Amino acid sequence: MQLDDRKWKIFNAIIKTYLETGEPVGSRTISKYEDLNLSSATIRNEMADLEEMGLIIQPHTSAGRIPSDKGYRLYVDYLMQEKEQEVREQQELLIQKQDKMEALLKQVVKVLANSTNYATMITSPRYNATKLKFIQLSIIDEEQLLAVIVTEGNIVKNKMLRFRHDLDGELILKLNILLNTSLTGLAIEQIDLGLITRLKEQAGIHSEVISRVLDAVAEAIQMDEDVEIYTSGATNIFKYPELSDSERASGLISTFEEKKELATLIQSSMEGESSTGIQVYIGNEAPIRTMQDCSVVTATYELGEGVQGTIGIIGPKRMDYEKVVDSLKSLKTQLDLIFQKD
Amino acid sequence: MQLDDRKWKIFNAIIKTYLETGEPVGSRTISKYEDLNLSSATIRNEMADLEEMGLIIQPHTSAGRIPSDKGYRLYVDYLMQEKEQEVREQQELLIQKQDKMEALLKQVVKVLANSTNYATMITSPRYNATKLKFIQLSIIDEEQLLAVIVTEGNIVKNKMLRFRHDLDGELILKLNILLNTSLTGLAIEQIDLGLITRLKEQAGIHSEVISRVLDAVAEAIQMDEDVEIYTSGATNIFKYPELSDSERASGLISTFEEKKELATLIQSSMEGESSTGIQVYIGNEAPIRTMQDCSVVTATYELGEGVQGTIGIIGPKRMDYEKVVDSLKSLKTQLDLIFQKD
């Protein structure tokens, strides 16, 4: 069966109405729509067709219809395609530029949660292929050495190293020079065993320090494997009755609190890159069990080279996709901007 | 009226039973207690007395009794006094030592939430009177200078400074020496205007760098004004029916998510220092509106000199105070230990 114009209109009306009310919509409600002048009976016939096509569902006999996951999918796909053509004006956002990326991200996610009334999340950028920019070893006291590691995105990591024997200032100075001349500009994959052996040779008896420092470097860069995830507005889910019964809510919120599972979501959102950089998961499309009653919209923002961080909005299936996609889109460009400037 | 021995026993039995079951306890239940051989009728009479004294409450006629806030308070006060005398053996806890304080705190709060089944929070230590231990300026590229600031607790802060003019390696070396010799060991209050002027004089034309660096120092130390608060186990509140209706739960969880309000709690817990370092807020005693149906137990842990951070457990009024106080106590000593060692 084909989706003719009238069916499409009815389908749209159903979705829109349901997005607003959150309750199954019946044939009479739709029949009151102005632009299609049909009786409820006709609508009923059409609805039966739509249900047969799998676009809408009847939660139980003699209830109205609600969109199925497939229905949402159709709607969203259409929406995205429409947006593609439009030029969107920037939505105003109060992101004051801040040195601390952490604070910035926290603020972003909060603003977003506030303005959309959904739960939101954002990840710090991943610096996978990042190169080393600078290393500095400093003696803190007799036994402790501080290694400061700066990567290409001007991200600074510290690592405190403790040694049993006293540290020699001269030596550290030499090591500093050695490390910086040989490592600067290299990505982590480029620091191979050959290079490490060479370094140790040059360091002589103090090769232990070298190996400890290299461990620290590896750790500092890999640390970004488990990306920081910031969330906000988790309690917004209480605003949607279909999610707020205590079992579901508890599961959702703890997913939010744990954050570990969210990482899988981000993973998959980075893999399946779409042209807009925005992706929508409806119900079971998301790889998280607790979210089967939700929809998730994600966007990836970029910093310098390559894919970087992810923003996500989690809400009920009946979320206002149009608004959410808009918000994410404009936020994405803003973030792209901010990070490029830096 | 006085709390004679029998009344006390009955009162205790009521509390204990209620803590377990979470449901109003009736006279018959208590009458089954072994060590006091009384009929339910007698208990009823005593309960009427206890109610008159404001220690217990009847949620509605012909329901059992539950402890009132005042009742909890009495019980807790007694408990604390008892604990005071006891020597507590350490509870085993898997805190592997970690450089990253942040990770440590996150882990602590998680372990605590898991083992107690309540919502938990912990603040990073405040370094109010912390002294400077080490400063390192490094040139990152033509225009950027990295200032690394280490304070007494081996807390490392980074600050990236951007300058318009090119930076001179020799100069930075000199400044490093100058800053370290003159600032090391000083607390923030000791860096007064006189000292700053002297520094600038010695730096000559490059006094701009000095002042920028000092700003960074001030910022790095003051940053701890708005203390980080880590929370965990917020969803544990769903385990207690009396808190888990969606309105209350929503309020509570959002308090947790926001964290701002929690700061007031910490504030007050730091002010009202008790001899054990552990404080209990019952219902309205806590300065947070959303927590009027909860109890909060806080402990402060110390690092070096003076009050430092706060751990808190938030649960229903019928929380297992005994266990909680024990947990907090042993955790507190462990944290004290860890931070002192460092």
Added chain:
DNA sequence: ATTAGCACTCGACACGAAAGAGTGCTAACA
């Protein structure tokens, strides 16, 4: 002082009736 007993209250629960919303189907209509 304690207890047994009794009437009373109140919440929890189950059941059924009624209301309301919405459907599917059929027959009539344009």
Added chain:
DNA sequence: TGTTAGCACTCTTTCGTGTCGAGTGCTAAT
């Protein structure tokens, strides 16, 4: 042939009712 009116049917929701059980307060007996 597409549309509509009408009707019987289904299912949820809501409300009232009745019953049960837990628990109390009071009184009288021990």
